[in-house]
Amino acid sequence: MSDVNQERRQFLTKGSALAAGIAIAPGMLLFDFAQARPAGEPASSAVRWGMLIDTTKCESGCDDCVTACRTENGWPEPKTATDVQWMRKVELKQVATGRHVNLPMMCQHCAEPPCVDVCPTGASFKRADGIVLVDKHRCIGCRYCMMACPYEARSFVHEPVLDHDSDMPRGQGTVESCTLCVNRVDRGEQPACVEACTKNGHRALVFGDLNDPNSEIYLRIRSVTSTQLRADLGLNPGISFVGL
Amino acid sequence: MNVLAKILLSLLLFATAGWAAAADQLVAVDGPLGPRLDIGKGGQCVEDPKFMRSNHMRLIIHQRDETVRKGIRGSKYSLTNCVDCHASKVNHSVLGSNQNFCQGCHTYAAVKIDCFECHSSKPREFRKASNLAVENLK
Amino acid sequence: MQHKTFAQIESRYFYALTALGALIAGAGMYAAYYIEEHGHVVTGMNNHIVWGLPHVFAIFMIVAASGVLNVASVGSVFGKHVYKARAPLAGLLSIALLAGGLTVLMLDLGRPDHVIVAATHYNPTSVFAWNVLLYSGLFATVALYLWTMMEKRMNPWSKPAGLLVFAWRIILTTGTGLIFAFLVARQAYASAVLPPMFIVLSFAWGLAVFLIVQSVMFSWNELELNPAIQKRLKNLLGIFIVGALYFVAAYHLTNLYFARQTAFEHFILLNGGIYPWLFWGGYVLLGSALPLLLIFHPALGKTRCVLAASALVILGAFALLYVFIIGGQAFPLEIFSGYEVISSSFGDGQIASYAPSLPEILLGGGGLGIAFLITTVGVRALNFLPHDDPKAVQQD
Numbered sequence: 001m002s003d004v005n006q007e008r009r010q011f012l013t014k015g016s017a018l019a020a021g022i023a024i025a026p027g028m029l030l031f032d033f034a035q036a037r038p039a040g041e042p043a044s045s046a047v048r049w050g051m052l053i054d055t056t057k058c059e060s061g062c063d064d065c066v067t068a069c070r071t072e073n074g075w076p077e078p079k080t081a082t083d084v085q086w087m088r089k090v091e092l093k094q095v096a097t098g099r100h101v102n103l104p105m106m107c108q109h110c111a112e113p114p115c116v117d118v119c120p121t122g123a124s125f126k127r128a129d130g131i132v133l134v135d136k137h138r139c140i141g142c143r144y145c146m147m148a149c150p151y152e153a154r155s156f157v158h159e160p161v162l163d164h165d166s167d168m169p170r171g172q173g174t175v176e177s178c179t180l181c182v183n184r185v186d187r188g189e190q191p192a193c194v195e196a197c198t199k200n201g202h203r204a205l206v207f208g209d210l211n212d213p214n215s216e217i218y219l220r221i222r223s224v225t226s227t228q229l230r231a232d233l234g235l236n237p238g239i240s241f242v243g244l
Numbered sequence: 245m246n247v248l249a250k251i252l253l254s255l256l257l258f259a260t261a262g263w264a265a266a267a268d269q270l271v272a273v274d275g276p277l278g279p280r281l282d283i284g285k286g287g288q289c290v291e292d293p294k295f296m297r298s299n300h301m302r303l304i305i306h307q308r309d310e311t312v313r314k315g316i317r318g319s320k321y322s323l324t325n326c327v328d329c330h331a332s333k334v335n336h337s338v339l340g341s342n343q344n345f346c347q348g349c350h351t352y353a354a355v356k357i358d359c360f361e362c363h364s365s366k367p368r369e370f371r372k373a374s375n376l377a378v379e380n381l382k
Numbered sequence: 383m384q385h386k387t388f389a390q391i392e393s394r395y396f397y398a399l400t401a402l403g404a405l406i407a408g409a410g411m412y413a414a415y416y417i418e419e420h421g422h423v424v425t426g427m428n429n430h431i432v433w434g435l436p437h438v439f440a441i442f443m444i445v446a447a448s449g450v451l452n453v454a455s456v457g458s459v460f461g462k463h464v465y466k467a468r469a470p471l472a473g474l475l476s477i478a479l480l481a482g483g484l485t486v487l488m489l490d491l492g493r494p495d496h497v498i499v500a501a502t503h504y505n506p507t508s509v510f511a512w513n514v515l516l517y518s519g520l521f522a523t524v525a526l527y528l529w530t531m532m533e534k535r536m537n538p539w540s541k542p543a544g545l546l547v548f549a550w551r552i553i554l555t556t557g558t559g560l561i562f563a564f565l566v567a568r569q570a571y572a573s574a575v576l577p578p579m580f581i582v583l584s585f586a587w588g589l590a591v592f593l594i595v596q597s598v599m600f601s602w603n604e605l606e607l608n609p610a611i612q613k614r615l616k617n618l619l620g621i622f623i624v625g626a627l628y629f630v631a632a633y634h635l636t637n638l639y640f641a642r643q644t645a646f647e648h649f650i651l652l653n654g655g656i657y658p659w660l661f662w663g664g665y666v667l668l669g670s671a672l673p674l675l676l677i678f679h680p681a682l683g684k685t686r687c688v689l690a691a692s693a694l695v696i697l698g699a700f701a702l703l704y705v706f707i708i709g710g711q712a713f714p715l716e717i718f719s720g721y722e723v724i725s726s727s728f729g730d731g732q733i734a735s736y737a738p739s740l741p742e743i744l745l746g747g748g749g750l751g752i753a754f755l756i757t758t759v760g761v762r763a764l765n766f767l768p769h770d771d772p773k774a775v776q777q778d
Contacts, residue, residue: 039318042310066727078727081428081734088728092721101721105730114566120510121503127315135312136362138499141492143432144510150567151717152728156432156492158423164364165371167324171362172421173492186317229717233566244718 036188048130049180050109050210050238051194052217052226057204058102063089065104065205068196072181074166084155086178087193101244104193104205106178107132107153108229108237115145115154124175130210130238131180139174146175150230153177180207210238270343273297279352282343284330290320300326304359323359328367336370392602396762403755410748413741414489422492425742430734431711436490438703439746442587443483443753444558445580446699447520448551449588450475452618454527455551458544464611467768468596469544473528474760475595475753476551477521482753484517486746509560516554523550532764555581562706569646570710575636579629583699586622590695593619595757597689599767607685608770616688620677623695627670630702642716649713649733650705657709660701669698708736 037043069087070077078085087106094101113132115124123138124145134145134154146154154177161170167183170176181191189195194205208217220226226240270280274297289296291303303321310316330345331338338346339360346365350357364371417424427434450472457466488494505511527547530540559577566572593615600607634651637643650657673691676682712734714723723731760766 037315037317040316043315081430081729082423083429085429085728088726088730090718090726090728090730091724092718093724095720095722100724105717105726105728117507118510118564119505120508120514121499122505123499123503125313127313129315133312137308137312138496138503139493140496140499141494142510143492144508144561146429146432147571147711148565148567150715152430152715152730155429156422158428159421161362164360164362165366166364167368167371169362169364173418174362175492182315183317186315230567230719232719244721 037186043127043129043131043186045128046211047128048111048210048238049185050130050208050217050240051180051191052206052220053103053239053241054204054206055101055103055241055243057202058104059202060091060100060102062102062200062202064196064200064202065089065193068192069106069178072166072184072192073168073179074164074170075176082158084157084176086155086176103241103244105151105153106193106239107180108151108235108239109178109180111236111238113235114148114150118144118148120144127182131182131185132177133179133182134175134177136169136171136174136176141173141175143175150233150235273349274352279348280343281345281348282332282334283345284332284338286329289329290325323363324368327363327365331365331367331370336367337365339365395602396758399758400755403751403758406751407748407755408751409744410486410746410751411489413744413748414494416741417490417745418494424739426736426738427742428734428736430729431708431736433707433711434736435704435708435738435742436486436746436749437707438700439749440483440486440490441558441707442696442699442703443479443486443749444517445555445584446587446591447476447479447483448555448558448581449584449586450479450592451524451547451551452585452589453592453615454544455548458527458541459548461541464614464770467770468592469540470528470531471596471599471761471766471768472592473524473531473547474764474766475592475757476524478753478756478760479591480517480520481756482749482751485752486749489745489748509557509564513554513557513561516550516557520547520550520554523547551584552581555584562710567715568710569637569643569713569716570650570706573633573636575629575633579626579633582622582625582629583702586619586626586695587699589615589619589622590692590699593688593692594696596768597685599761603767605767611770612685612688616677616691619688619691619695620674623670623674623677627666630665646713650709654709654712654733657705657712660709661705664701665698665705668694669701670695673698712736 066087066089069075073086075084075086077083087104090103090105092101092103093099109130109132111126111130113124113126116126116132119125120142121138121140123135123140124132125135126132141156143156146152146156154175156175157170157172160172164170168179181189181193184191190198190207194207197203197205206217206220208215210217210221212218220242221240224242226242227244228237228240229244230237271283271286272278272280291299296303304323304326307319307321308323310319311322326346327338332340332344335341335344338344340347342348342351346357346360425434425436452472453465454469454472456462457464457469488497491497500511500514504514523543523546527540527543530536530543556577559580562571563573563576597607634647637647648654650661652658673694676687676691676694714729714731714733717730726732
């Protein structure tokens with residue numbers, strides 16, 4: 001682990017300890033995020049990974065999270081409508097007031113994912129800990145999941161992938177999307193986007209276990225109003241937004 | 245034309261010579277008529293070579309479902325582990341020619357490999373993006 | 383002597399037609415190979431318009447495959463001789479169209495080499511997975527039905543087999559409609575009216591295909607279709623066209639009443655560029671109004687008019703499906719309610735653009751080529767020509 005990682009860990013520990021101290025009875029265990037799952041153990045349904053995006057801290061024109069995602073997962077800079085985008089920056093204007101809002105968009109990791117319901121082969125699936133993934137060994141490239149996704153969060157690989165130079169397997173003719181950096185999470189690290197956002201001092205993204213009452217994300221969602229996108233659909237996304 | 249042919253020929257010879265020199269040795273697999281492979285690091289594999297030769301696909305397929313769908317990590321039977329050990333020290337890959345570990349044997353056995361349409365054929369330390377990600381952390 | 387000459391000419395026609403069908407199908411197969419080799423980047427499809435022209439062709443053929451069975455269903459379910467005589471041809475056309483449509487759908491997949499996974503891993507909540515069973519089931523039930531009709535000893539079973547086919551095709555077209563009806567998030571699709579709409583559309587499109595094939599076969603055999611039968615079939619087509627219009631109108635009207643859908647309806651019906659043109663000009667005018675005129679105008683309604691009306695209905699079908707499938711995806715999803723998108727690298731909030739490419743056109747056409755080939759060889763090899771008994775026509 002590098003120094004930055006240590007620093008971040010300390011920050012998270014201190015920050016959540018403080019929050020825990022304020023919010024709940026003293027004597028609770030300190031929040032400790034960085035815990036790799038032991039080898040041989042499957043993802044647990046006791047955990048539900050999620051992310052809180054604080055749009056008030058997300059800056060216009062900044063795409064540190066997207067760049068970190070591209071570097072981590074090895075997808076090229078998008079230029080045309082056929083290029084994949086696991087994550088994108090969106091700038092919005094509130095129609096009624098003209099207020100500007102910035103946020104990153106990606107797979108919302110729904111509790112009831114429509115992409116999983118429609119997939120004919122079960123390639124699109126939700127892991128026990130709530131992360132929605134594409135099993136490319138089973139994906140036949142029918143794109144029905146892309147039709148079903150309310151967030152247009154999924155991309156189809158329209159061209160041969162020539163340089164497989166990341167840890168994330170990617171291939172032509174299959175559908176892919178944000179994995180919440182599943183292999184990093186399994187190692188006990190944070191998703192690349194969250195790490196980049198925190199490292200560069202924006203701190204707009206908080207990642208953690210939505211089921212853990214001691215986690216920073218749980219405490220934040222408890223204390224501030226947050227919204228889910230297309231909450232009307234009742235899909236219960238794992239990603240929620242502050243200031244939207 | 246003639247010059248070009250000469251250049252190409254000499255390049256080819258050079259490459260072949262380089263290969264022979266750099267690869268410690270090519271290992272004959274499946275008797276004298278079988279393929280001669282650059283086995284990379286070599287040494288003791290996760291299982292006995294004979295067992296691996298006929299069962300590696302079962303181990304990998306089982307492990308891939310366990311890892312992708314259940315999130316079970318850290319098994320010694322992983323494709324990345326195969327590649328890390330068996331990539332050639334010449335081109336840092338298990339593919340590229342019929343002397344490379346995976347490609348060589350699969351060509352000999354006439355079995356199509358599907359793995360590397362998505363997975364990297366290079367060992368971890370030779371994947372550019374991963375190294376960039378590591379550098380970004382520093 | 384003259385008869386022999388005719389047979390020779392006919393044979394030459396047959397081989398020419400077969401070669402033409404094979405050429406079109408072959409071009410489609412090459413296009414599929416080309417798309418697999420280079421990726422879908424060589425098509426007009428992208429991450430917004432994920433289903434394109436191949437799907438327009440495929441869904442037309444699959445819906446029509448169910449619709450051509452109309453004639454057979456009326457014959458078996460209601461015991462009308464006129465229709466019963468046409469049931470074998472309807473069955474053949476159904477198999478041919480279904481084969482063509484499924485081939486296009488399959489070859490458009492990102493990984494057609496993995497298609498076997500659809501059989502080894504089955505997701506029971508997926509409408510696509512249900513359709514895998516429904517499509518193969520239609521092949522099986524129609525084949526059974528053909529057998530009960532064409533094998534004398536099996537004739538007593540043709541009525542129950544016909545009922546089975548009738549039930550199966552209605553469920554199958556419901557399944558096709560449900561592919562879209564279950565897409566909760568998309569303005570164009572999440573609607574319970576879609577399955578019945580597809581069923582009525584299948585009636586019209588299937589009968590149009592059937593009438594064209596039948597008239598070609600009759601003129602090839604230098605036969606004249608009994609005017610009474612002609613009149614009955616053309617009136618049926620007219621009713622189906624009106625029925626289809628009714629459902630399409632109901633679909634758009636319900637959308638217009640939902641405030642959140644009005645922007646989408648404006649796009650599709652008024653200011654969406656090519657889509658309103660195709661809808662009003664292609665589907666409503668050329669594909670519905672004009673055929674109705676050709677069918678019901680007292681001075682018209684003759685063989686040629688019915689043929690033209692059928693061709694126009696098929697043209698209208700393609701226009702409607704293009705608007706429904708591609709126009710439906712081109713309109714942006716409403717992700718951020720109450721907000722307007724200022725900028726997005728992905729084009730959120732923007733109308734997506736789509737221009738079909740040659741490989742897509744060839745692939746879709748290839749499906750039609752396959753259906754044509756199966757039909758041509760089928761009618762040549764076996765006796766699919768409807769044999770009308772003048773007395774029975776009077777009785778029905």
